[in-house]
Structure formats: C-alpha cells, structure tokens
Amino acid sequence: MTLSGCPREREVLDLLARGHWPQACSTDLRAHVDDCRSCAEQILLTEAFQHARAEASSAANLTSPAVLWWRAQLRRRNEAVERVGRPILGAQIFALFVMLAMAIVCVASQARHGQRWMAWFAAMQPSEPLHIQALWPSGLLSSGWNLMILIPVLATVVLLGGALVYLASEKQ
Amino acid sequence: MSWESILPNVFAGDAPRVAERPMDSDAFAGFYERSARPLWAYLARVSGDQALADDLMQESYVRYLSAAGPTPALDGGEVAARRYLFRIATNLLRDHWRRPKQASIEEIPEEFFAAASNSAQSDSRAILGPALAQLRPRDRQILWLAHAEGYSHREIAEITGLASPSIRLLLFRARRKIARLLKLKQITQRSDA
Numbered sequence: 001m002t003l004s005g006c007p008r009e010r011e012v013l014d015l016l017a018r019g020h021w022p023q024a025c026s027t028d029l030r031a032h033v034d035d036c037r038s039c040a041e042q043i044l045l046t047e048a049f050q051h052a053r054a055e056a057s058s059a060a061n062l063t064s065p066a067v068l069w070w071r072a073q074l075r076r077r078n079e080a081v082e083r084v085g086r087p088i089l090g091a092q093i094f095a096l097f098v099m100l101a102m103a104i105v106c107v108a109s110q111a112r113h114g115q116r117w118m119a120w121f122a123a124m125q126p127s128e129p130l131h132i133q134a135l136w137p138s139g140l141l142s143s144g145w146n147l148m149i150l151i152p153v154l155a156t157v158v159l160l161g162g163a164l165v166y167l168a169s170e171k172q
Numbered sequence: 173m174s175w176e177s178i179l180p181n182v183f184a185g186d187a188p189r190v191a192e193r194p195m196d197s198d199a200f201a202g203f204y205e206r207s208a209r210p211l212w213a214y215l216a217r218v219s220g221d222q223a224l225a226d227d228l229m230q231e232s233y234v235r236y237l238s239a240a241g242p243t244p245a246l247d248g249g250e251v252a253a254r255r256y257l258f259r260i261a262t263n264l265l266r267d268h269w270r271r272p273k274q275a276s277i278e279e280i281p282e283e284f285f286a287a288a289s290n291s292a293q294s295d296s297r298a299i300l301g302p303a304l305a306q307l308r309p310r311d312r313q314i315l316w317l318a319h320a321e322g323y324s325h326r327e328i329a330e331i332t333g334l335a336s337p338s339i340r341l342l343l344f345r346a347r348r349k350i351a352r353l354l355k356l357k358q359i360t361q362r363s364d365a
Binding site for chain 1: 197200201204205208209210212213216217222226229230233234236237238299300301315316319320321322344347348350351354355
C-alpha cells in the first residue's frame with residue numbers, strides 16, 4: 001500500500017457513495033478488493049463511518065432554526081451597538097482629559113493668588129473687630145475677577161466630571 | 173421599527189454586503205434542516221460528547237449567520253456554505269480542546285454515563301467509538317470528513333486549515349491506524365461470540 005493509494009480506489013468509493021457496493025459491482029472488482037489492502041480498508045472504513053453518520057444523525061436533537069436566527073440577529077445587533085459606542089467612549093475619555101488639563105491649568109494660575117490669601121490671613125490681627133470688609137482680602141479687591149472665574153470653572157469641572165462618571169458607569 | 177433603521181449608519185461600511193445577503197429566515201430554515209444533522213453527527217462523534225455537540229452546533233450556526241464577511245452561501249452555493257459551516261465547527265472544536273479542562277463530576281450530563289453503559293447496543297458505536305477514541309482529535313476530524321462526509325483532500329484542507337499535501341499524509345496514517353483497530357475489534361468480537 002502506497003501513499004497514493006490504489007488506482008481503483010476511486011471506483012470503489014463511487015460505488016460505495018451510490019450504495020452499489022457489493023451487489024451492483026463487477027466480479028472483477030470484487031476479486032480486486034479481496035486482494036487489495038487499500039481498497040479493502042476503504043470499504044471497511046467508509047461503511048463503518050457511513051453507518052455511524054446515519055445513526056448519529058437520527059439521534060440529533062435539533063433546536064428550532066428560528067431560535068438560532070433570533071440569537072444571530074441579537075448578536076449582530078449587539079456588535080453593531082458596540083461598534084457605534086466605541087467612538088463615543090473615545091470622545092468621553094478625550095473630554096475627561098481636556099477637563100483635567102483645564103483644571104490643572106486653572107489651579108496653577110490661581111496658586112499665586114493663594115499666596116496672597118495666606119499673606120492676608122497672616123496679616124489679620126485676632127484683636128481687631130471682625131467686620132465683613134475685613135474678610136474681603138485686599139488682594140482680591142485689586143483683582144476681584146479671579147475668584148469670580150475660579151469658582152464657576154471649578155463648579156463646571158466638578159459637574160461635568162460627575163456627569164462623565166455617571167455616563168461611564170451607565171454604559172457598563 | 174427595526175434596529176437597522178434606528179442605527180442607520182452602523183453598516184455604512186458594508187451596506188452593499190448586507191443588501192446582497194440573500195439568506196432570509198426561511199432560506200436559513202431550509203439550509204438548517206438539510207445540514208444540521210450531519211454537522212451534529214460530526215461534532216458528536218469527533219468530540220464524543222453529545223451535550224458539547226449541541227452547544228457547538230448552535231454556536232456554529234449563530235457564528236455562520238452573524239459572520240462579518242460575506243458568507244459562502246452568497247457566491248458558492250450550499251456546498252460551499254456547508255463547508256464553511258464545518259470549518260466554523262472545526263475551529264470551535266479546536267478551541268474547546270485547547271481550553272483547560274475544568275469540568276467537575278456534577279457538570280457531566282447523565283446521558284454521558286447512559287451512553288457509555290449502553291454502548292454495546294449499537295454495532296457502529298461499539299466498534300467505531302472505541303477505535304475513534306484511541307486516535308488524536310485531528311485524526312478523528314480528518315477521518316470523519318473524508319469517510320462520513322466524503323470530502324476531498326482539498327476540501328478537508330480548507331475546513332481544517334491544514335495544507336492539502338499534509339492531509340494526504342495524515343489521512344493515510346490515520347486510516348491505517350483505525351483500520352488496524354477496527355480489524356482487531358472485529359476479531360475480538362468474533363472470538364467472544
């Protein structure tokens with residue numbers, strides 16, 4: 001028996017596929033099969049596998065095709081929604097980074113005003129009466145618009161950050 | 173209102189592909205009726221596990237239907253569609269074998285034990301089953317595809333992802349081995365009788 005097989009193997013396989021083996025085949029071929037190990041093995045295996053296939057096919061407990069169709073549609077829809085959601089998630093992350101950068105810049109620009117605040121607190125005498133004007137820092141009077149910007153910016157950052165966290169958790 | 177109309181641009185990149193897809197639910201039902209039993213037989217006999225065959229068969233069809241690219245049913249007819257389905261099932265089987273085994277005794281279905289104890293009821297299962305169990309999974313796949321499904325070397329290569337010349341050699345060796353086992357089993361059965 002060689003790797004290429006017997007030249008009459010195809011003939012034997014055709015007969016087997018059509019169900020003509022062994023009744024409807026020539027005596028010549030039957031005699032050949034008796035002597036040819038390759039063809040004999042082909043017949044043995046093909047008959048065993050075909051029988052096993054028929055038996056297993058009848059034992060199959062099939063699911064309704066409608067269920068599979070529905071599951072496939074559902075999966076395609078989920079994949080599509082995920083595909084749509086991917087750029088949105090990217091935009092959310094980008095917005096978060098932009099806001100963080102803005103917050104850092106804002107805090108850095110206001111840090112020097114913080115030094116004035118510290119100086120003002122240090123300059124305050126505990127014996128002095130506490131008037132509302134005394135709480136108003138002199139530094140702020142010169143650049144009062146800084147605080148007016150800082151508070152709304154920080155409030156916006158906090159609000160948007162909260163909204164982002166909420167949206168991200170909602171998605172998950 | 174369908175979800176495609178709600179998300180109209182989801183398939184903007186592959187709109188012609190979806191539009192050309194001819195397989196509707198009725199066509200699929202027909203295709204399923206013709207191909208499901210052979211596919212289940214392949215999965216059940218190659219894996220030796222009917223519950224696994226059920227799961228993998230369903231997953232094969234779902235993957236077939238939700239495939240991103242154009243399915244062979246579009247251009248190659250039902251023969252190509254079947255081959256594509258067998259390829260999906262073969263890949264799923266391979267993935268299953270690669271996964272680490274974690275099954276406990278409680279997770280094994282009762283039918284598994286029933287099938288094992290009643291194995292002598294069926295001739296083909298009694299003879300072919302133990303012989304197949306002694307082969308490597310890849311050899312079982314190749315033998316089933318060649319002898320039960322009647323696929324050519326080229327088609328088996330396409331399904332399994334192996335090279336066609338390798339299939340010839342692997343099939344030759346697997347055939348020799350299982351033929352020897354089957355003959356041995358037949359001789360043992362005759363002597364027992």
